[in-house]
Structure formats: C-alpha cells, structure tokens
Amino acid sequence: MDNKEEATFQFYSSQNLIFLTGRKAKNLEELLSGIKEVEEMSIYYHSHHYLDQREFLSPEPPNDFFYWITHDLQNKVLGEVVASIDLRQMHSLKEIQSRIVEVIERSLMQNVEASLTNVSPGEEFLFMSVRTFVYPTKYTAASLSEFRYCLRSVPINSIYFHIFGTRFNKSLSSMSEWLSTSLNEVELAQKIEKIDPYTITLENLRDALIRIVEKRLMEKNNA
Structure with a gap:
C-alpha cells in the first residue's frame, strides 16, 4: 500500500x-x-x-x-x-x-x-x-474537511459499521486510527473515542462526530 x-x-x-x-x-x-x-x-x-x-x-x-x-x-x-x-x-x-x-x-x-x-x-x-457483508461506499477522505463532508453524506449503515463493526474487525482501520496516524489528529481521535455510542441514536452519533470535527476545523482555521 x-x-x-x-x-x-x-x-x-x-x-x-x-x-x-x-x-x-x-x-x-x-x-x-x-x-x-x-x-x-x-x-x-x-x-x-x-x-x-x-x-x-x-x-x-x-x-x-x-x-x-x-x-x-x-x-x-x-x-x-x-x-x-x-x-x-x-x-x-x-x-x-x-x-x-x-x-x-x-x-x-x-x-x-x-x-x-x-x-x-x-x-x-x-x-x-449473523454474517456481515462489508463493501466500500463511493466516499473517501484525504483531509479533515473531506472527512466532515463524508460524515454528512454517507448512509447511516456506514456510521454504524465504522463505530461498531471495526471494533471487532481489526482488518480495517477505525476512524480514530486513521485520524491519529494519517492526519496526526491524536487529540481529535481521543475525543471521538470518548463518545458513548451505545446510548444515543445513530443520527445523533453522526451529529456528534460532525460537531467534534467541525470544532477542530475552526480551531485550525483560526490558528
């Protein structure tokens, strides 16, 4: 790769x-x-x-x-x-x-x-x-702004998969792993890890992810 x-x-x-x-x-x-x-x-x-x-x-x-x-x-x-x-x-x-x-x-x-x-x-x-069949969507991100766009746009099943599915499928990188290793956004990755996804709806989970990313983008723009 x-x-x-x-x-x-x-x-x-x-x-x-x-x-x-x-x-x-x-x-x-x-x-x-x-x-x-x-x-x-x-x-x-x-x-x-x-x-x-x-x-x-x-x-x-x-x-x-x-x-x-x-x-x-x-x-x-x-x-x-x-x-x-x-x-x-x-x-x-x-x-x-x-x-x-x-x-x-x-x-x-x-x-x-x-x-x-x-x-x-x-x-x-x-x-x-259950047997889970995983497939790529049309959405990819190479930057934090692209990542935010994808979070807004992907089907809700994709949010579910990347929060829950990748916890037990180590063959794919999680959102947090990618943010910390590819974008060097370690603190942002830690904030995402602190979200409790078991107590909110999937749409609220999507919103929480977007808010955290948007806050980080604002910090970078104001730096």
Whole structure:
C-alpha cells in the first residue's frame, strides 16, 4: 500500500444476513451453555443488533440476554446485572462472551434453584447469528474537511459499521486510527473515542462526530 492509499480513508458500509442457529434455551442453565458454545458472531448479534435498528429512537439498550432473563425468566436482578455490562470496556467478542458467562455463573452459584426455572413453551431463547457483508461506499477522505463532508453524506449503515463493526474487525482501520496516524489528529481521535455510542441514536452519533470535527476545523482555521 502506498502513502496515498494510507492517507485516504475509505468509508465502508455493511449488510447483515441473520439466521437461526437451531439452538434454544428454556432455562438459565441452557442459556449459559448456549452462550458458552455458540460462535462469537451470535454473541455480537444478541448484544448489538438493536443498535443498527435505532436510527432515530433511543430506548434503553435491550440486549437480548437482558430482555429474555428479565421478561421471560422474570429474573429482574440478574437481568439488571447483565444490562449493566459496559460494552465500551470490551475489546473483543470473546471478552463480551466471557463477561456474560461470568455474571450468569455467579448468579447460579448464589441461587441454584434459578437454574431449574423453565419458561413456557414458545418463550424459549432462540440463538441467532449473523454474517456481515462489508463493501466500500463511493466516499473517501484525504483531509479533515473531506472527512466532515463524508460524515454528512454517507448512509447511516456506514456510521454504524465504522463505530461498531471495526471494533471487532481489526482488518480495517477505525476512524480514530486513521485520524491519529494519517492526519496526526491524536487529540481529535481521543475525543471521538470518548463518545458513548451505545446510548444515543445513530443520527445523533453522526451529529456528534460532525460537531467534534467541525470544532477542530475552526480551531485550525483560526490558528
């Protein structure tokens, strides 16, 4: 890769193919076994799919494990603990998987009877998974002003992919990596990293990114 390619940020987008794994759970013990044994992309789907459906609305983050434990198993205490796992602190899908397993195992040790509570037929947890197809958009940026233009113009799926998808796909540079290495905008990259993308809508996330970049452009113009 030559220097020009390294200095240009390619915006990607993605489409997901969602499918049933054939595995289901009727109680907490079966849920735990499933979480331990399913592929990591199943963990990704159940912990992240609500985010790319949340373009304009911002409900409480309902990862699927939290929802099922709370509403179907009626175990609100454990559900709250699962919901409180800070995904921003997780650096891999394996880490998310291990953390959820740890929380459920601790709960079962404290309340063995909870593992024997079955949901009614038809309310089982269905393990899903996903295949993500990544493709380049027509948008590229070689400067901060071009980067701002692209942020305004790319489809919302591209914003989702570059904030969430690249966290677990290290084959592509993240926005922050490109800003710090290609444009030497280390402080700007750090500000982007501090945004909590799990608590706002995708459009608000886009707006937050644009505001940070615009502020930096104004600083450079006034220098």
